[in-house]
Amino acid sequence: AQKITQTQPGMFVQEKEAVTLDCTYDTSDPSYGLFWYKQPSSGEMIFLIYQGSYDQQNATEGRYSLNFQKARKSANLVISASQLGDSAMYFCAMRDVTGANNLFFGTGTRLTVIP
Amino acid sequence: DTGVSQDPRHKITKRGQNVTFRCDPISEHNRLYWYRQTLGQGPEFLTYFQNEAQLEKSRLLSDRFSAERPKGSFSTLEIQRTEQGDSAMYLCASSLGTGGPTTNEKLFFGSGTQLSVL
Numbered sequence: 001a002q003k004i005t006q007t008q009p010g011m012f013v014q015e016k017e018a019v020t021l022d023c024t025y026d027t028s029d030p031s032y033g034l035f036w037y038k039q040p041s042s043g044e045m046i047f048l049i050y051q052g053s054y055d056q057q058n059a060t061e062g063r064y065s066l067n068f069q070k071a072r073k074s075a076n077l078v079i080s081a082s083q084l085g086d087s088a089m090y091f092c093a094m095r096d097v098t099g100a101n102n103l104f105f106g107t108g109t110r111l112t113v114i115p
Numbered sequence: 116d117t118g119v120s121q122d123p124r125h126k127i128t129k130r131g132q133n134v135t136f137r138c139d140p141i142s143e144h145n146r147l148y149w150y151r152q153t154l155g156q157g158p159e160f161l162t163y164f165q166n167e168a169q170l171e172k173s174r175l176l177s178d179r180f181s182a183e184r185p186k187g188s189f190s191t192l193e194i195q196r197t198e199q200g201d202s203a204m205y206l207c208a209s210s211l212g213t214g215g216p217t218t219n220e221k222l223f224f225g226s227g228t229q230l231s232v233l
C-alpha cells in the first residue's frame with residue numbers, strides 16, 4: 001500500500017532563510033514518482049518539483065530542491081531564500097506503478113515565512 | 116494559457132439536496148481527475164477519466180456520487196442527497212498523456228469547489 005508521511009504540521013522560517021520540509025514514503029514498487037505541491041489560501045494546488053525513483057541526481061527547480069534519499073525513503077523539500085509569498089500549505093505526493101491513476105498525498109505542512 | 120477552472124468556487128447547501136460541480140480542464144489535456152480534500156488532510160483521489168471514459172473510481176465515491184465527462188471536454192461531479200460528511204473541497208485536475216498514466220505524470224489543479232452541507 002502507498003503511504004506518504006509528513007510529520008511537521010507547521011513550520012516557521014525567517015524571510016531569506018532556507019527551510020526543509022520533511023516527507024517519507026512507503027511503496028513496494030521499484031518505479032515511482034515523488035511530487036511536491038504548494039497550496040496557498042486560494043486553494044489551487046501548484047506543482048513545484050518532481051523526482052523519479054531512478055533519477056540519479058536530486059531534482060532542482062529554481063529555489064526548490066528535493067533531497068532524495070532512496071534508502072531512507074525520504075524526499076524532503078528544501079526552499080532556499082524564503083519569501084513572504086512562500087507561506088502556504090505544502091504537500092508531498094507519490095505515484096507508483098500499482099496505483100498509477102492515483103497521486104497519493106500526505107497531510108501537508110503549513111509553512112509560515114516571518115518578515 | 117488558461118488553467119483548470121472550477122465552478123462554483125463555493126457552494127452551501129442543505130442536507131438532502133443535490134449539488135453539481137463543473138470542471139473545465141486545460142484544453143489539450145485528455146485526462147481529468149477529481150479529488151476531495153477535507154480540513155487538515157491532503158487531497159484524496161475520487162475518480163479518473165481518459166477522454167470521455169471513466170477508467171477508475173475510488174471506494175470513496177459512493178453511489179450518491181456520479182461523474183461525467185461528455186465528449187471528453189468538461190466534467191461534472193454530482194452529489195445526490197448530500198450529507199454533512201460530504202463537506203469538503205472538491206478539486207479537479209487535468210493532464211496530458213498517451214497510453215496509461217505514468218509515474219512521472221504531473222497534474223494541473225484547479226482552485227476547487229468548497230462545499231458546505233448544513
